Amino acid sequence: MMIRTLIADDEEGPREQLRAALQRLAPELEIVSACANGVDAWDECLAQEPALCFLDIRMPGLSGLEVAHRLAQLAEPPQVVFVTAYGDHALSAFDAGVVDYVLKPVEDARLQQCLQRIRQRQAQVAEAADATDAAPTASAAASLPTATLELLRQLLPAHRPTMRPIQASQGREIQLIPPEDILFFQSDSRYTRVVHRDGEAWIRTALKELLTELDAQIFWQVHRSVVVNSRFVASATRVDENTMQLSLKGSEEKLPVSRQFQGLFKGQ
Amino acid sequence: MTLRSAMADNPRFHWSQWIFPGPRRVFTAAELARAGGTGWSSAIDCYVYTNVVLIVAIFYTQLPPGSALAVVISVIAVSMLGLLVARWLWRHPTRTRYNLVSLATGVAIATTQVSLSKLGWKTQVMESMPFVIGGMSLMMTSWWFLTLYRTQQIESRLRELDAQQERIAMAQRLATAQIQPHFLFNTLASLQHWVDTRDERAGPMLRSLTRYLRATLPMFAQERLPLEQELQIVRSYLEVMQARLGQRLTWSVDLEAGTQPVITAASLPPGTLLTLAENAITHGIEPSLRGGHVAIRVGMTASANAGEGGLLRLEVEDSGQGLTPDAYDGLGLSNTRERLQAQFGAAAQLGLERASPGCLAWIELPLQPSHGALVGDQAAAALPHTRPAAGPVPSIDAAPTRPAHEPTTP
Numbered sequence: 001m002m003i004r005t006l007i008a009d010d011e012e013g014p015r016e017q018l019r020a021a022l023q024r025l026a027p028e029l030e031i032v033s034a035c036a037n038g039v040d041a042w043d044e045c046l047a048q049e050p051a052l053c054f055l056d057i058r059m060p061g062l063s064g065l066e067v068a069h070r071l072a073q074l075a076e077p078p079q080v081v082f083v084t085a086y087g088d089h090a091l092s093a094f095d096a097g098v099v100d101y102v103l104k105p106v107e108d109a110r111l112q113q114c115l116q117r118i119r120q121r122q123a124q125v126a127e128a129a130d131a132t133d134a135a136p137t138a139s140a141a142a143s144l145p146t147a148t149l150e151l152l153r154q155l156l157p158a159h160r161p162t163m164r165p166i167q168a169s170q171g172r173e174i175q176l177i178p179p180e181d182i183l184f185f186q187s188d189s190r191y192t193r194v195v196h197r198d199g200e201a202w203i204r205t206a207l208k209e210l211l212t213e214l215d216a217q218i219f220w221q222v223h224r225s226v227v228v229n230s231r232f233v234a235s236a237t238r239v240d241e242n243t244m245q246l247s248l249k250g251s252e253e254k255l256p257v258s259r260q261f262q263g264l265f266k267g268q
Numbered sequence: 269m270t271l272r273s274a275m276a277d278n279p280r281f282h283w284s285q286w287i288f289p290g291p292r293r294v295f296t297a298a299e300l301a302r303a304g305g306t307g308w309s310s311a312i313d314c315y316v317y318t319n320v321v322l323i324v325a326i327f328y329t330q331l332p333p334g335s336a337l338a339v340v341i342s343v344i345a346v347s348m349l350g351l352l353v354a355r356w357l358w359r360h361p362t363r364t365r366y367n368l369v370s371l372a373t374g375v376a377i378a379t380t381q382v383s384l385s386k387l388g389w390k391t392q393v394m395e396s397m398p399f400v401i402g403g404m405s406l407m408m409t410s411w412w413f414l415t416l417y418r419t420q421q422i423e424s425r426l427r428e429l430d431a432q433q434e435r436i437a438m439a440q441r442l443a444t445a446q447i448q449p450h451f452l453f454n455t456l457a458s459l460q461h462w463v464d465t466r467d468e469r470a471g472p473m474l475r476s477l478t479r480y481l482r483a484t485l486p487m488f489a490q491e492r493l494p495l496e497q498e499l500q501i502v503r504s505y506l507e508v509m510q511a512r513l514g515q516r517l518t519w520s521v522d523l524e525a526g527t528q529p530v531i532t533a534a535s536l537p538p539g540t541l542l543t544l545a546e547n548a549i550t551h552g553i554e555p556s557l558r559g560g561h562v563a564i565r566v567g568m569t570a571s572a573n574a575g576e577g578g579l580l581r582l583e584v585e586d587s588g589q590g591l592t593p594d595a596y597d598g599l600g601l602s603n604t605r606e607r608l609q610a611q612f613g614a615a616a617q618l619g620l621e622r623a624s625p626g627c628l629a630w631i632e633l634p635l636q637p638s639h640g641a642l643v644g645d646q647a648a649a650a651l652p653h654t655r656p657a658a659g660p661v662p663s664i665d666a667a668p669t670r671p672a673h674e675p676t677t678p
Contacts, residue, residue, distance in 0.1 A: 010516075010554070011458055011514075012458070013458025013459070013462060014457035014461065016461050020461070037557055060555045060556055061555075085452075085454040085457065086449040086453045104453055104454060104457035105453070105459075105461075106457070
């Protein structure tokens with residue numbers, strides 16, 4: 001079985017070295033994407049749904065830890081291997097084997113060891129899937145992230161710079177929209193639509209770049225192209241097995257929630 | 269060691285303190301110059317004189333009418349002498365000085381009293397005896413406390429300065445330790461790939477890295493480094509980063525016209541400029557999605573061109589991520605600020621400002637030899653194109669002479 005794999009490192013040398021080493025040592029890995037920053041890595045993860053991610057810790061946009069933190073919240077989180085330049089003390093936290101890490105420059109022996117763990121875990125997931133036919137990737141994979149999520153939360157820096165007002169130009173006028181007034185962001189291929197209390201505006205910044213500035217506690221990504229202000233969410237409705245819709249306060253629009261993010265709305 | 273600590277260390281009876289009391293520690297001239305900063309305050313003089321005048325005024329009516337004026341004058345003269353001795357002890361507080369001056373005072377007063385009674389003032393001498401002895405004891409006790417106080421003051425200031433120096437040295441070691449592993453292993457990761465794939469970028473990268481390491485590894489053993497060498501280190505560093513980051517980084521080094529003699533002559537704490545360049549890369553360019561440009565500029569402030577009191581100005585500007593609120597607390601920056609402070613005092617300034625886009629870091633150093641910026645390197649300045657022979661720091665070889673104005677790399 002091919003394992004869909006993503007590599008992210010902001011420097012070309014180490015990225016290509018890792019790719020070459022993986023192709024040599026583990027032909028069963030299918031490298032679906034190689035990204036040069038954290039923002040692209042997160043976006044590609046949503047688009048490609050890899051089962052395995054090699055993330056550099058220091059990357060522009062979102063750090064490897066931040067990408068992993070987001071991934072761990074998905075319905076079916078991929079396995080994560082951190083790649084870093086030196087023995088960061090934080091990494092010893094992962095020695096338990098929940099998440100693995102390798103040091104740059106990557107050495108074959110260490111990578112082999114890491115791949116061995118990945119194969120074992122994949123086998124567990126497959127076994128679990130066989131046992132419970134209905135939910136394909138239930139227990140084994142799903143049991144991993146809770147501990148990881150907690151660890152990652154501790155390792156992440158305590159605060160991000162607070163978000164500045166969104167600046168949208170309309171003709172010759174530049175409109176400033178305070179983040180607390182924004183209902184949701186929706187991305188087009190090149191622009192981002194900002195729907196706020198008093199109307200809507202279009203900005204040039206891509207949604208995935210905006211993500212680095214948004215407070216993740218308030219602004220929830222619910223779809224690859226939709227980020228919603230959780231304070232304006234009125235209800236989430238399950239339409240069928242795979243589809244969910246959000247209704248908002250102060251807007252008639254219904255927003256889609258993709259399968260990966262449905263865990264955000266559990267209903268208790 | 270002071271009397272008090274001597275007693276605390278050893279509860280036994282100290283014979284030498286009984287016969288020859290006072291602090292046992294004697295400061296060298298260097299120690300006094302380093303820690304004896306505070307001078308004698310004239311407020312103490314005023315305080316003493318006020319008290320003397322008050323006491324004399326209170327007892328004036330009870331003095332024998334014939335000698336009242338003589339008594340007042342001699343009391344004021346004695347206080348002046350007492351204060352002179354106090355200043356002398358302040359400058360060099362040793363127990364030898366204290367005991368010598370006490371002995372001399374005792375002898376002088378005894379001689380005076382004996383002579384006066386021989387001259388026929390026996391009754392007056394006997395009557396004034398309690399006052400004379402009281403005054404003498406008061407003066408000697410004041411001297412004794414002054415000596416003790418001053419010794420302790422200098423001792424604690426010395427301890428404080430030592431601790432401060434140790435802290436700076438520690439921060440330097442931390443800073444080097446913090447910089448190098450990450451930089452090194454990331455660079456090696458790129459290099460490894462290029463060697464594996466026989467990429468032609470491997471050669472230049474390895475050369476730049478070697479040059480950088482050869483210059484930086486022994487760097488912190490130096491107290492100061494010629495600006496020219498520091499600039500070479502920064503260039504090697506930027507070359508390595510350029511190779512690693514590819515198109516995401518461009519850089520330039522601009523030397524303002526007429527700064528060449530200054531660059532040859534000036535020196536600064538090693539790693540000062542490098543720290544700013546590293547900050548520009550790690551906090552500006554690396555976190556930025558699109559990368560950016562790093563500009564290093566060397567110039568002089570307007571007043572420098574006019575002559576007196578000018579400043580050498582070093583700037584590192586990047587067009588990257590910009591300042592985050594916690595940018596000010598970086599270890600590297602506070603460390604650099606402390607080292608500049610240690611070397612130049614308040615004359616050197618380091619600043620960090622928002623630029624659009626990105627961030628501008630600048631340092632201003634005094635240019636005048638009297639301020640210390642150029643002291644010691646003047647000889648080297650006299651011979652242009654000769655690198656100052658700076659101890660164990662090797663001059664950076666293999667670096668071709670560059671044009672002063674240098675638009676660099678793609």
